Amino acid sequence: MKAEIIAVGTELLLGQIVNTNAQFLSQKLAGLGVDVYFQTVVGDNAGRLREAIEIGRSRADLLVFTGGLGPTQDDLTKDVLAEYLNRNLLIHEPSMAQIEHMFSSRGIHMVESNRRQALMIEGGEPLENTTGLAVGNGLSVDGTLYLLLPGPPREMKPMMDGAGEAWLRAELGAADPLYSRILKFAGIGESNLEAKLIPLIDGQIDPTIAPYAKEGEVSIRVSTKAGSAIDADQKIDETVAKIKALVGEFLYAQEDIPLEEEVIHLLRASRRKLASAESISGGLLAELITNVPGSSGEYVGGVVTYTNIMKHHLLSIPLTQLEGEGAPGAISDSTAAIMAERVRELSDADFGVSLTGVAGPAESEGKPVGLVYVGISQRGRATEVFTLNLSGGRSMIRLRAVKSALYRLWLALNRE
Amino acid sequence: MKAEIIAVGTELLLGQIVNTNAQFLSQKLAGLGVDVYFQTVVGDNAGRLREAIEIGRSRADLLVFTGGLGPTQDDLTKDVLAEYLNRNLLIHEPSMAQIEHMFSSRGIHMVESNRRQALMIEGGEPLENTTGLAVGNGLSVDGTLYLLLPGPPREMKPMMDGAGEAWLRAELGAADPLYSRILKFAGIGESNLEAKLIPLIDGQIDPTIAPYAKEGEVSIRVSTKAGSAIDADQKIDETVAKIKALVGEFLYAQEDIPLEEEVIHLLRASRRKLASAESISGGLLAELITNVPGSSGEYVGGVVTYTNIMKHHLLSIPLTQLEGEGAPGAISDSTAAIMAERVRELSDADFGVSLTGVAGPAESEGKPVGLVYVGISQRGRATEVFTLNLSGGRSMIRLRAVKSALYRLWLALNRE
Numbered sequence: 001m002k003a004e005i006i007a008v009g010t011e012l013l014l015g016q017i018v019n020t021n022a023q024f025l026s027q028k029l030a031g032l033g034v035d036v037y038f039q040t041v042v043g044d045n046a047g048r049l050r051e052a053i054e055i056g057r058s059r060a061d062l063l064v065f066t067g068g069l070g071p072t073q074d075d076l077t078k079d080v081l082a083e084y085l086n087r088n089l090l091i092h093e094p095s096m097a098q099i100e101h102m103f104s105s106r107g108i109h110m111v112e113s114n115r116r117q118a119l120m121i122e123g124g125e126p127l128e129n130t131t132g133l134a135v136g137n138g139l140s141v142d143g144t145l146y147l148l149l150p151g152p153p154r155e156m157k158p159m160m161d162g163a164g165e166a167w168l169r170a171e172l173g174a175a176d177p178l179y180s181r182i183l184k185f186a187g188i189g190e191s192n193l194e195a196k197l198i199p200l201i202d203g204q205i206d207p208t209i210a211p212y213a214k215e216g217e218v219s220i221r222v223s224t225k226a227g228s229a230i231d232a233d234q235k236i237d238e239t240v241a242k243i244k245a246l247v248g249e250f251l252y253a254q255e256d257i258p259l260e261e262e263v264i265h266l267l268r269a270s271r272r273k274l275a276s277a278e279s280i281s282g283g284l285l286a287e288l289i290t291n292v293p294g295s296s297g298e299y300v301g302g303v304v305t306y307t308n309i310m311k312h313h314l315l316s317i318p319l320t321q322l323e324g325e326g327a328p329g330a331i332s333d334s335t336a337a338i339m340a341e342r343v344r345e346l347s348d349a350d351f352g353v354s355l356t357g358v359a360g361p362a363e364s365e366g367k368p369v370g371l372v373y374v375g376i377s378q379r380g381r382a383t384e385v386f387t388l389n390l391s392g393g394r395s396m397i398r399l400r401a402v403k404s405a406l407y408r409l410w411l412a413l414n415r416e
Numbered sequence: 417m418k419a420e421i422i423a424v425g426t427e428l429l430l431g432q433i434v435n436t437n438a439q440f441l442s443q444k445l446a447g448l449g450v451d452v453y454f455q456t457v458v459g460d461n462a463g464r465l466r467e468a469i470e471i472g473r474s475r476a477d478l479l480v481f482t483g484g485l486g487p488t489q490d491d492l493t494k495d496v497l498a499e500y501l502n503r504n505l506l507i508h509e510p511s512m513a514q515i516e517h518m519f520s521s522r523g524i525h526m527v528e529s530n531r532r533q534a535l536m537i538e539g540g541e542p543l544e545n546t547t548g549l550a551v552g553n554g555l556s557v558d559g560t561l562y563l564l565l566p567g568p569p570r571e572m573k574p575m576m577d578g579a580g581e582a583w584l585r586a587e588l589g590a591a592d593p594l595y596s597r598i599l600k601f602a603g604i605g606e607s608n609l610e611a612k613l614i615p616l617i618d619g620q621i622d623p624t625i626a627p628y629a630k631e632g633e634v635s636i637r638v639s640t641k642a643g644s645a646i647d648a649d650q651k652i653d654e655t656v657a658k659i660k661a662l663v664g665e666f667l668y669a670q671e672d673i674p675l676e677e678e679v680i681h682l683l684r685a686s687r688r689k690l691a692s693a694e695s696i697s698g699g700l701l702a703e704l705i706t707n708v709p710g711s712s713g714e715y716v717g718g719v720v721t722y723t724n725i726m727k728h729h730l731l732s733i734p735l736t737q738l739e740g741e742g743a744p745g746a747i748s749d750s751t752a753a754i755m756a757e758r759v760r761e762l763s764d765a766d767f768g769v770s771l772t773g774v775a776g777p778a779e780s781e782g783k784p785v786g787l788v789y790v791g792i793s794q795r796g797r798a799t800e801v802f803t804l805n806l807s808g809g810r811s812m813i814r815l816r817a818v819k820s821a822l823y824r825l826w827l828a829l830n831r832e
């Protein structure tokens with residue numbers, strides 16, 4: 001099954017928004033065992049949209065459209081496809097009732113064009129929109145499948161995960177659908193992980209093992225076709241056991257969650273609390289952690305001691321440690337250790353984590369860009385400091401430093 | 417001039433990365449007065465890439481390629497296009513020398529395939545890669561322009577901004593090229609800004625005024641065709657004066673920089689320092705500010721007092737202010753004021769900024785999701801507190817709260 005994703009919208013061609021829908025749909029289709037050969041973006045223009053449909057029809061078995069289902073005269077996807085297929089547009093009554101109810105319940109006058117959102121192409125299956133008004137469509141015509149989804153991601157994603165996927169699975173008609181599991185890794189780079197897994201990947205036909213990259217994260221997806229979720233789980237479990245034997249110390253989750261969320265889970269499970277003292281990362285660690293909903297139960301807070309004077313004022317680090325001839329300096333393993341200890345003591349937390357280093361663009365204290373010290377202070381244990389030599393630009397060094405600190409915390413939380 | 421952007425890379429079709437290059441190039445081409453009619457993504461496959469070239473050639477005057485210029489056997493863009501155009505691939509000697517020098521200076525053995533990155537298509541113009549090894553290419557063949565750029569954004573963007581744009585401007589050969597200026601706004605929503613500017617936009621033909629949206633920011637682009645940069649500046653200045661008359665209190669920059677960078681500039685110009693105390697935003701304000709290179713001269717640091725105990729320990733806020741019957745609570749205007757004052761005093765800074773509120777998903781202290789207090793403490797002035805009622809999910813509320821706080825800082829820095 002070869003697929004093409006066709007995103008419709010002039011705002012994409014003007015660069016006003018980035019086409020995240022194409023990424024979401026590509027991942028989704030890969031997970032269903034469908035190969036995406038092309039992604040196309042076309043504007044709100046009937047002639048060029050028809051051209052894109054004709055080309056797509058000639059080189060794919062499945063065309064997935066996103067965008068152009070709304071109420072305005074610029075929303076053309078259903079009209080153009082209906083004309084191309086020589087079919088009528090019909091009103092989907094339940095959707096029309098939903099649209100009318102939405103407006104009347106809010107006491108808003110409904111502009112007539114809103115009725116367009118209830119249209120569907122004759123012979124197609126309506127796909128429920130649980131977060132918006134435009135109904136989706138699934139059609140099978142002369143051996144080609146057409147799936148019509150809305151453009152706004154908050155409508156498109158739930159529809160694809162719900163009615164869209166159900167319709168597509170039924171049309172694909174696989175007796176054995178594809179199941180998959182995401183494995184998340186930390187403390188190891190992507191190429192290094194792949195190198196360690198090569199003996200496994202090379203010999204592995206079912207389940208398949210494939211990399212699944214995201215910015216700043218390392219993941220793989222294990223997929224298999226099976227008659228039931230239970231059978232699939234068993235097959236995937238066996239493969240995961242082999243992966244664990246090779247790289248288990250880097251595997252932090254068997255679902256698609258960020259490392260900071262798993263750290264919060266482990267803190268919660270062991271009823272322990274964390275505080276942070278950041279210099280190089282300037283609040284990024286705190287920001288990632290507090291972005292996990294409910295993290296205030298485990299993360300008490302911390303300091304961003306971006307300058308020596310703040311390290312002195314907030315953490316009572318003597319200036320003789322930080323400045324002057326022969327002093328270790330702010331960027332040193334001993335300063336990292338003191339920062340982690342002091343912030344933990346100040347907040348009576350179980351863990352204190354610290355980051356100090358050089359993000360660039362220029363060196364600092366005569367120390368090179370990319371040198372970072374991570375301190376971990378744990379109640380009742382000797383403080384540990386880890387030295388990192390990171391590459392990349394300023395933002396990348398900061399992100400990698402924070403992810404390394406989270407990895408060290410994760411290891412500490414797992415060792416008991 | 418009609419253009420098509422062709423991104424080459426199987427990782428895009430698998431959804432491993434999002435196609436931010438297409439957005440960057442679309443914006444860039446719009447700024448040069450070129451209309452993008454299609455964006456295409458194709459995998460690392462010679463047959464399908466050739467097909468994409470043929471289709472693009474039939475419907476566009478300019479094909480902009482990104483990706484497939486690297487050293488591996490999967491990097492096919494130059495090979496496939498050269499074959500399509502029936503031209504030879506030649507070695508660009510300066511690029512080859514640069515590649516060899518890079519490897520020898522680092523003492524790394526060079527794999528032979530790296531030489532492929534110095535190849536260019538016969539008759540084309542080499543485009544210098546200042547951040548990587550693969551040379552770009554610009555070609556004009558039979559009335560069609562071909563621009564070949566690398567795939568990694570950190571190589572593609574500098575090349576497009578530099579040699580790529582220069583080559584394209586020369587080929588477009590416009591006597592009157594398009595000039596444009598980005599205006600950045602804060603403290604006002606996009607739809608509100610547009611509503612205020614409608615009288616101006618409606619009557620305006622030259623220069624044009626168009627929205628230019630980015631996540632969490634509000635910008636417009638003013639563009640004009642002119643015989644010289646000086647003429648263009650004069651025309652744009654006149655339009656900007658009209659815009660200022662309508663919405664001047666929200667216009668913080670006439671270049672594409674984030675608000676936090678302008679705040680740092682203003683602090684630097686007036687030799688003043690800033691400290692922060694964050695609760696709801698959990699370090700996001702500190703993180704945005706410290707992401708501005710060189711910000712350590714103006715931003716001393718701050719605290720992330722995510723829990724009441726940390727507000728008490730780090731900022732010496734009495735627990736009677738924060739908890740218990742009749743206490744104002746952590747989410748209150750008086751707590752915001754104390755946080756801003758204490759962190760400013762602690763660090764001997766000129767400004768202290770604070771954020772406390774409810775990001776959700778659930779209410780807190782009986783206060784609703786989206787309620788946020790921003791405190792601004794300035795040396796020698798009465799402390800101000802601003803109450804916000806924000807909508808959106810957890811991340812959006814945090815981002816909007818931080819941008820509002822930066823806007824209030826910007827206003828304070830401008831009032832003297």
